[in-house]
Amino acid sequence: MWKSMRHPKISSLATCLVVFFLSSVNLKFFAMKPYILQYFEPAPQSAPRDYPEVIEKPDGTLELVDAHHHKEDGWESWALPLGNGYFGAKVFGGVPVERIQITENSLANPVPEGLNNFCEYFVEFAPCAEVTGYKRDLSLNDAVASVEYLGDGVRYRREFFTSYPDRVAVLRLTAEWPGKLNCRLFAQIPFCKDFGNKRGNGHGKTGKVEYLDDRVRLTGEMTYYKIQYEGQFRWTTDGQAEVTDHGVEFRDASEVVIYFSCGTNYRLESRVFLEGDPAKKLVPYPHPHEIVEKTLDSAIKIGYNKLKTNHIFDYSKLFGTNDMDLGGAWDASVATDTLLDNHAQGHPSRYLEELYYQYGRYLLICSSRKGTLPSNLQGIWNVYDVSPWTVGYWHNINVQMNYWPVFVANLAPLFESYADYHYAYLPLARQNARASLRSLRPGEEFEECGWIVGTGGWPYYIEGFDGGGHSGPGTGGLTAKLFWEYYDFTRDPEVLRKVYPSLRGMAVFLEHCLHQHGDVWLIEPSASPEQLDYRVRYEQPAGGWRWYPYYHTIGCAFDQQMTYEVFQDTLKAAEALGEPEDDFLKRLRELLPKLEPVLVGDSGQVKEYREEHEYGEFGEAKHRHLSHLVGLMPGTIITENTPEWLDAAKVSLTNRGDISTGWAMAHRLNCWARVLDGEHAYKILTNLLAKGTLPNLWDTHPPFQIDGNFGGTAGIAEMLIQSHAGFIHLLPALPQSWADGAFRGLCARGGFVVDAEWRGGRLTKVAIRATVGGTAVIAGPGLERQTVMLQPGESKVLLGQ
Numbered sequence: 176m177w178k179s180m181r182h183p184k185i186s187s188l189a190t191c192l193v194v195f196f197l198s199s200v201n202l203k204f205f206a207m208k209p210y211i212l213q214y215f216e217p218a219p220q221s222a223p224r225d226y227p228e229v230i231e232k233p234d235g236t237l238e239l240v241d242a243h244h245h246k247e248d249g250w251e252s253w254a255l256p257l258g259n260g261y262f263g264a265k266v267f268g269g270v271p272v273e274r275i276q277i278t279e280n281s282l283a284n285p286v287p288e289g290l291n292n293f294c295e296y297f298v299e300f301a302p303c304a305e306v307t308g309y310k311r312d313l314s315l316n317d318a319v320a321s322v323e324y325l326g327d328g329v330r331y332r333r334e335f336f337t338s339y340p341d342r343v344a345v346l347r348l349t350a351e352w353p354g355k356l357n358c359r360l361f362a363q364i365p366f367c368k369d370f371g372n373k374r375g376n377g378h379g380k381t382g383k384v385e386y387l388d389d390r391v392r393l394t395g396e397m398t399y400y401k402i403q404y405e406g407q408f409r410w411t412t413d414g415q416a417e418v419t420d421h422g423v424e425f426r427d428a429s430e431v432v433i434y435f436s437c438g439t440n441y442r443l444e445s446r447v448f449l450e451g452d453p454a455k456k457l458v459p460y461p462h463p464h465e466i467v468e469k470t471l472d473s474a475i476k477i478g479y480n481k482l483k484t485n486h487i488f489d490y491s492k493l494f495g496t497n498d499m500d501l502g503g504a505w506d507a508s509v510a511t512d513t514l515l516d517n518h519a520q521g522h523p524s525r526y527l528e529e530l531y532y533q534y535g536r537y538l539l540i541c542s543s544r545k546g547t548l549p550s551n552l553q554g555i556w557n558v559y560d561v562s563p564w565t566v567g568y569w570h571n572i573n574v575q576m577n578y579w580p581v582f583v584a585n586l587a588p589l590f591e592s593y594a595d596y597h598y599a600y601l602p603l604a605r606q607n608a609r610a611s612l613r614s615l616r617p618g619e620e621f622e623e624c625g626w627i628v629g630t631g632g633w634p635y636y637i638e639g640f641d642g643g644g645h646s647g648p649g650t651g652g653l654t655a656k657l658f659w660e661y662y663d664f665t666r667d668p669e670v671l672r673k674v675y676p677s678l679r680g681m682a683v684f685l686e687h688c689l690h691q692h693g694d695v696w697l698i699e700p701s702a703s704p705e706q707l708d709y710r711v712r713y714e715q716p717a718g719g720w721r722w723y724p725y726y727h728t729i730g731c732a733f734d735q736q737m738t739y740e741v742f743q744d745t746l747k748a749a750e751a752l753g754e755p756e757d758d759f760l761k762r763l764r765e766l767l768p769k770l771e772p773v774l775v776g777d778s779g780q781v782k783e784y785r786e787e788h789e790y791g792e793f794g795e796a797k798h799r800h801l802s803h804l805v806g807l808m809p810g811t812i813i814t815e816n817t818p819e820w821l822d823a824a825k826v827s828l829t830n831r832g833d834i835s836t837g838w839a840m841a842h843r844l845n846c847w848a849r850v851l852d853g854e855h856a857y858k859i860l861t862n863l864l865a866k867g868t869l870p871n872l873w874d875t876h877p878p879f880q881i882d883g884n885f886g887g888t889a890g891i892a893e894m895l896i897q898s899h900a901g902f903i904h905l906l907p908a909l910p911q912s913w914a915d916g917a918f919r920g921l922c923a924r925g926g927f928v929v930d931a932e933w934r935g936g937r938l939t940k941v942a943i944r945a946t947v948g949g950t951a952v953i954a955g956p957g958l959e960r961q962t963v964m965l966q967p968g969e970s971k972v973l974l975g976q
Contacts, residue, residue, distance in 0.1 A: 219249035260544025263555035268311035281441035289565025361422030406437035438463030497920035519865035535888025568632035579889035582664035607639030625683030652737025659744035666926035697730030706794035736806035799839035837867030841886025857910035898923035905955030940975030
């Protein structure tokens with residue numbers, strides 16, 4: 176296991192960094208293998224689009240075509256993603272024309288359009304009569320994409336990376352022979368118009384591309400929020416460069432380096448959320464011109480080599496913290512989509528499973544960095560004008576799933592991006608809580624109302640809770656759970672001080688939503704996310720379109736379980752801080768045993784609704800959501816310590832079905848791992864790869880959603896390590912297919928980092944390191960349960976040498 180295999184495109188610096196960060200525990204270290212997505216044809220690409228795509232309706236009105244009706248398959252399924260938190264890029268790898276699409280997460284309209292395509296740029300090459308040996312790839316080891324081929328006997332190569340520390344994207348074009356590189360750079364701003372999804376709604380976009388003496392400048396405004404944006408290209412070359420009205424012509428060169436950066440006048444601040452007038456949200460903030468100008472001035476001075484070194488150093492500090500070996504080996508001759516096709520046909524690839532796991536970690540590094548907006552429903556990538564589900568932050572599971580792997584997979588610093596977003600919207604969330612309680616409990620006054628977030632969130636606004644939507648107030652509890660996990664995995668006292676007010680504030684709101692029913696206290700009103708009431712049917716006479724209302728109830732499992740989790744976490748946080756047990760904390764302690772978060776029905780299932788007897792009596796029996804099992808995952812109340820509930824969860828999972836949308840299969844994967852069934856978990860992973868994964872390994876709902884990638888990565892980690900049941904459980908859901916393997920740098924609650932190797936399903940080597948010091952209880956097949964006391968930074972080998 177752990178074969179030492181280096182790919183020539185991975186720099187020695189990256190390898191050294193990986194060695195440094197993975198060798199922090201005492202087991203013998205083997206170099207990280209190459210993790211590479213590779214293809215032998217360019218990604219399909221549509222024609223450049225600098226116009227809105229519209230359809231004319233029977234009444235003569237015009238509406239934009241959204242991604243649900245016009246899926247750009249080349250972009251979604253084949254192009255390769257890069258990102259630095261500030262913006263994302265999709266690289267197509269075309270031979271006659273390279274297309275690179277840019278997304279910036281603040282460039283958005285309100286519902287129903289959402290996030291917009293920032294720009295696209297193209298490099299058109301002199302034609303080649305014969306092209307051979309084509310390959311494009313994306314190395315996860317150093318986050319560099321490349322294209323290489325022979326054109327008329329000359330080797331051409333491109334390298335592309337997006338740097339977080341220098342806030343720049345760099346494309347380097349080279350020809351093996353001097354003077355053989357001839358190409359033209361040009362750019363477009365898609366979807367400039369004076370309307371959004373309908374004429375006159377004010378959701379317009381302006382844009383201008385200027386070809387200046389030493390740069391290309393893109394400027395414009397999204398009119399609804401008055402978002403001013405700018406992007407710039409600069410370049411260096413050893414050949415000739417001429418700027419024309421149609422682009423920048425490069426001739427007789429062997430190297431061209433193109434530098435890009437962009438920005439908007441958006442700021443992640445509470446006043447943006449609190450300002451009611453959309454046109455005033457960004458008024459105090461400066462135009463992005465100065466920061467874009469300075470960024471590119473600096474990039475040109477630093478130069479390509481140092482920029483790449485900076486990028487790899489920064490990226491490797493995150494990516495290199497965790498690795499696993501399930502017995503896979505990279506094969507330079509096999510395309511990634513072929514691995515995926517083979518997997519779907521019953522020929523699994525251990526390497527593909529490893530690659531998929533690391534790809535989720537890579538995507539999170541690309542889309543969630545300190546000082547940037549957090550990863551949204553599509554991470555940091557969108558090509559559309561009317562984007563899928565507006566590419567928002569959906570709080571009834573999707574945005575939480577984005578961050579499920581962040582702690583266990585050793586990427587905790589990436590959560591700061593969502594934490595900063597939370598603290599920015601928190602004042603509005605507090606206002607929403609007070610408004611919600613006034614509506615739900617008229618005539619009552621509350622000194623403290625806490626905070627609440629409904630399902631939808633965006634860079635400019637978050638929804639509240641009015642009791643009439645498709646999800647109950649458990650959305651807030653599901654969100655607050657992330658903050659306890661942030662502390663529980665890191666055990667950083669400063670983190671605890673920051674997250675405690677959010678935990679307590681959510682407990683305050685949920686306590687106000689409880690009503691007494693006999694000896695039980697229940698959330699009212701309550702709803703299990705997106706479940707419909709099929710007993711009631713509405714019909715629209717004009718079109719004959721039928722639809723059903725959402726099912727509303729009292730005390731459904733989703734709301735009760737998340738309320739229990741929040742109360743429990745708040746009490747633990749208060750104790751860890753040494754907070755005195757005031758009247759409110761005493762109230763939480765009294766209420767906990769009266770919440771009945773899990774009820775078992777006549778089918779032996781975890782009941783989704785209190786009024787339910789047989790499984791599937793209410794709602795959709797095969798629904799994509801597993802909302803009644805949030806106490807199993809991501810919660811901690813259904814564990815091996817509650818065997819009756821764990822058995823009931825298995826019944827619910829079996830009845831819910833294995834096939835669903837991509838992200839929903841990822842949730843099923845995590846849940847089957849949590850019920851300690853490795854074979855079924857592996858079956859779900861196989862389904863996820865076969866039916867929920869696109870050729871570029873992006874998750875699909877359809878269309879593309881990134882939460883399934885993150886949920887899939889978390890699920891693989893949960894199969895190998897769990898720590899939610901009061902001890903560190905190694906190999907808790909190991910399938911026979913992974914009988915031999917190893918991992919480095921997986922994290923456990925309590926601030927512990929674990930390395931392990933196993934043969935024949937039994938552990939042969941185990942080492943543990945404490946980041947802050949403490950006591951760990953640890954066990955697994957071949958390792959008897961033992962208690963280990965460690966000082967901060969101390970490591971111990973528990974098994975093997």
